[in-house]
Amino acid sequence: MNVASADSGRAAIVDWARSKYEDVDLRGVREWIAEGKGRRAAGHLPVYAPREIIRAAGMLPVGIYGGGDQVEIIRGDAFYQSYICHLPRSVIELAQSGRLDALSAMLFPSTCDVIRNLSGMWQLLYPDLYVRYLDLPQIRDPEAAGSFWKRELETLLRELGEVSGVAGEAEEVRASIRVYNEVRRATRALYEARREEPWRVPTEELYLLIRAGEVVPPEVYIEKVRAYLAAIAGEPARMKDRSRVVVVGAFCEQPPLGLIKTIERSGCYIVDEDFLIGSRLFTRDVPEDGDPLTNLADTLVRHAEKTSVLYEPDPKGKGDLMRRRVEAARADGIIFAAPSFCDPALLDRPMLRNGAEAHDIPCIAFKYSENAGQFQQFREQAGTFADSIKLWGGN
Amino acid sequence: MKCVVGIDLGSTTTKAVILDEEGRILGRGITNSRSNYDLAAKVAREEALITARFALLRHEVEKRAGAEVLRSLLKAFRLSQTLAQLARLEELILGQIPRLVAEPLRAAARTSVGSIFDSIRTEEEAWFKDPDPPARSDFFRDAAGSAYMRLAEEIGDPNGVNFDLLVGLYDRCIIQVENEPLELGFRDHIGSALERIGNPDAVREGVEQAVHVPLDEICTVGTGYGRARLPFPKEQIRSEILCHGLGAHRLFPDTRTVLDIGGQDTKAIQVDDEGIVTSFQMNDRCAAGCGRYLGYIADEMNIGLHELGPLADRSKRRVKINSTCTVFAGAELRERLSLGEKREDIIAGLHRAIILRAMSLLARSGGVQNQFTFTGGVARNSAAVKALRRLVEENYGERTLNISADSIYTGALGASLFAQREAAA
């Protein structure tokens, strides 16, 4: 089971994170709301939403990533045919079963057509809720894209303010940029720790922490991550003979924990991935002085990680992306793990894979769904991948 | 007397229902359609006519000799049918031995096959004598099949005439038996049935009376998966959706939602107070979670379909089954068995998996209104019903759940009602 079962602060932190992960009823969010007068929370779907703005409007940002394998789908299937990915049907299931009642607003980023369409379904299903579709800037020209996105942010800030009764002024935005810069630093430290010593930071634990970060106030997340890093530093841990892999394609509908564990158990260390990529989309901190909205918009337009959901203006970009990520993570290869029926991940895959193979990077690819319960096929593929490292010493 | 017929050509079973002039159900017939549709329709109709005959002679015989005698007459009749088919099957299998079995095993094979059939016949006789015999499948393939497998495993000898060889012979011949029309009809079997119960005069008279009533079929309507294969004009073909709706309405007039789980499709239907369909959903291009799913499992565990439910009912633990694909479910079953999970828990999990699929179709069709009627072969399965009851309650609240003992005939009943309307028109 998890390496942390040793009695350390670490085990407690992981258990805390797991409890947040398993909290599909958002009890935690309800408690947070109950604790302060007039508190409100706003949900957002993957991949990216400007959490700084939500917070500046006096609301708790809550990332909604579906029901995973914990929620049995009954009403959700009334809304989706068998050939639509699993995430939206579990999100609807959560909503229809009242589990999302704590949210006063829902934001739907332009991740793909399914999530775009979900925004319309929300408009019809919950007419009294604030629902907004976030059309992320896609064009090449930073000026035009930046001013477009800044306008969107202004509208969002104003309208969320009307919901919460808190008119977020520049100061609030700046303050929340400061907090989320802290969040980004904490997350970067966590990722670096795993990249350097993956035997100390099982990806299951890292994942539970960043998932928890999606539903708790940023300050809490920062504290927990720092405590975790402090805890693991002291622990004895020994490196195993495993291959280092980058997992690509799981940025929206999330892989079940079982899949993450299966990959690491069958002889791989995950040293980089794009789980919840939106939470660390910016490659650098947002400048804290100057006009905050301009800074926020500008950072998205100029300094966003490359991801399938944003247009790639550079014709060479797709072909080169995997090499850059593998080198940065000192990985032996790539596991393309995409949700079934996921347009962004699956349409990108041939481009990314060709790029990787052009640089002799070994790749494997498979599809999953958030409620997958059988891992035999994944085990066999990840295992074969690890075998070849075991038998051939890397490449 | 005039009568109308409804035929439901399902993917696994074919059903026929006969109504009399007043629209009363006169007879029902069912057969395995895993062979030939046209034949299946013929057999189901014959079966329905046989039960119709019994319905007619019930009154006569009961009056003269009492209900008990009538029941044993019916059992004797069934026994006579079964023995005829057994004889045919044994004949075919013995015929195959020279082709399929190499010397020196042939003699041994003949003996084994002979003793298997003797045992089956003994069991059948016992069934006849048993005052209240255990439930069993309607179909020769299943009834004879599971007995044959069981006996083959018992007497199969690993380094002689083994299980595989005996099963091979059976597989080779059963399909032919299924594909032959029954050459013996009502009259022949009723004759030998009378013999078997000592041919009491009183009963014979009653039978004579009933046998001579003419039954003329003035209209037949066909429905079900294979309906397109029926040689009927368009107006005598109806969609199984409409037939199930109307049939369920006839069985339970307050029905608003109908769930039908058949061999390879599942239908969720909403009907109005006239039994007219207002909306429906069916499973798309894959038969995951349909009746055949249970069929595979039964085969996999080498037990009769009708034994599954009772087995699952013994479950104490909930096991989550992931495969909805019928074929993979078999593999998952094996995998979990080897992991030491309990048979009954796994089977219960499989039932729940089917019902979960059905729940999503129900949701798509507009939910579960009151009253809720469950039809199709799977409605006879106690474990499936239990799972359904529970999930409906959890998600839609209190609902009256109707299940008719004749639920498998719902489609055919609906078809016969349409036949009645056609005849009237």
Add this chain to the structure above:
Amino acid sequence: MTETAQPKPEVQKDRSMVLQKEMIARHFERLAAAPETKEPVVYTFVPGNLTELVRSFGALPVLPEINALQSGMRGKSRDYIAEAERLGHSEDVCTYVKCDIGMLKSGNIGPTGKRLPKPDLLLLSYTGCYTFMKWFELLREEYDCPTVFLQVPYQGDGTLAPEHRQYIADQLRNEVVPALEQATGKTFDEERLRHYLGLSAAAEDDLVAVLQSAKKKPSPIDAYFGAVYYVGPIFSAFRGTEEGAEYYRTLRAEVEARAAAGLGPITPDGPLDEQKYRLVVEGPPNWTNFREFWRMFSDEKAVAVASTYSKVGGTYDFGFRHDPKDPLGTLADYCGGCYTNLNLPSRVDMLVNYIREYDADGFVINSIKSCNSFSAWQLMILREVEKRTGIPGGFIESDLVDPRYFSPANIKNRLESYLQMIEARRREVSA
């Protein structure tokens, strides 16, 4: 079918058919010759296509979706898709894309059997379909040519906000026009563009008249299967062209003649004058078995009186016309208003109004397995429209160009059941 239905309108119908055939043939010949004639070629998509603008630079448009659906109709798509999947494309994704990639990898032979030229520019008008973005990222890997991206903001709240309209117009001026100038070596000629936009508006008037003729009983057109042909020219390369305008004048005359004579549309099996069911249809059709699919409706005497798919390249029946007075602004309005760019409430309104205005007996949704943009809310559309009209809807499933997902038995069963259901309800009401 009565003989009287045949002669005159038949002949006239042929006229527009012939015109369309000819103009398409001419277009693909010019495309095939482009490498020699040096006519510049611009690839772009149907929704939000900027044909007048492209033409004003003397460039020839190529529309990948049209090629893909043609491949489907010509029975080529199975192999093309297999080819794309062999190259690592998933079986889950848009079959238009796979069909197009497969065609490209198999020699890029277009619908008329002539080779398609390489693009001088990929004009990615990102209008209401996420896949468009990936599609051109994929094509860009194949062609060494510039790509220009036009972001058309989605009507998330049901309107095209003024700042969004401005955003589009600015991109047209600052990104698209310069890119076209570069690719074609010609400078932007606004007058020419105005002229083309004028031609568009005329054709649009005629098209709307044709589509709205379906309000008549019997309907002189099939507004789904038939309309697919009617919208062909204006959704592809011929909006804003003389031949396009002529085609629609001719078509309108034919349809009005048929309407006057009280005749129905011509289906693959002859005229459908006796119309038992008037249906509104949502979703794209299946192309691999198009005629078989149509026949399933016409056999039951069902005629489509309105469809949303005939609005993917523009929602003209809501009054929008291209306006020569404000060339870039009107193109911005056009892009923003395509059916693919509408949100769910707008689409539901549209269907509800169609059912009422066209006095439909029912509505059928054809759900496309590999098209999330259309499919990923159609069950919601179904229940919402049922709720608001009290009319039950039919739901069938197929695919654009993957023949593996066209199951005739399944579709026929659902459609039959649905129509029999409508019939049964009718009797109930009348009784």
Add this chain to the structure above:
Amino acid sequence: MTITAGIDVGSGAVKAVLMSIEDGEERVLSKVVARIRRRHTPAVIDEVFNAAAEAAGVETIDYIATTGEGEDVSFSTGHFYGMTTHARGGLFLEPAARAVLDVGALHSRAVLMDERGKVLNYKMTSQCASGSGQFLENIARYLGVSQGEVGELSLQGHEPSKVSSICAVLSETDVINMVSRGITTANILRGIHESMAFRFVRLLRAIRAEGRVLMTGGLAGDVGLLKALQDGFEEEKRPGPPIEVVNHEDSILAGAIGAAIWGAFRHRKLGLGEAAWKASTPTRI
């Protein structure tokens, strides 16, 4: 000399081999195959392994390697994953092969390898049972044809009848209709083999296989499937590089053989002293 055992636990059958490896020369000492049918898998594994050990008549075994579903076999020394072992075993059986097509009861895999048996690329069939070995077995049972006869019969089918449906259960209904339409068993089987072959051709093209391909796994012995595959490549619309599919009488053992060979490799690499098994103390579950 290194003595190793390879045990391949499949969903339909358990296979075991004992091998001796001495300065690069690999010899199969014994081989045992048993179908699981409805028995308890661990019991079958135990039976098969002991039978193989007995048949080989060895005193000790240095390394017991499992593959397939054999990860949890209590007495094994190490586990290798299916594609690793099929590639190596395939190479042992057919040194010229550069790819194997492993057709199992539920899943099938196409594996591309180099001359050392290193897996370079692979593709597996999806989570759908159509065209699986299990499906073919079900149909064969329905048609009353024993596994052994399927291949030969299929070869006599010259007017194959296409199985249209994507789903195994629906295809089964197709088959039932065919029977009632009087289509011969041979033509039905050939039709199924062709639709399976169609998928496998795509599988092999997807991994960019070239030259000789060895069929391994439970269905490798099916000559009808083999023929359909060969024809499948003949009749490709746009043929890729030439592919020649072959099988081997021991194809079904490829996984077990590969496991045994890799076991020996690891044994030498790790320099394990202690024998994994002694005849004096045979394993029992």
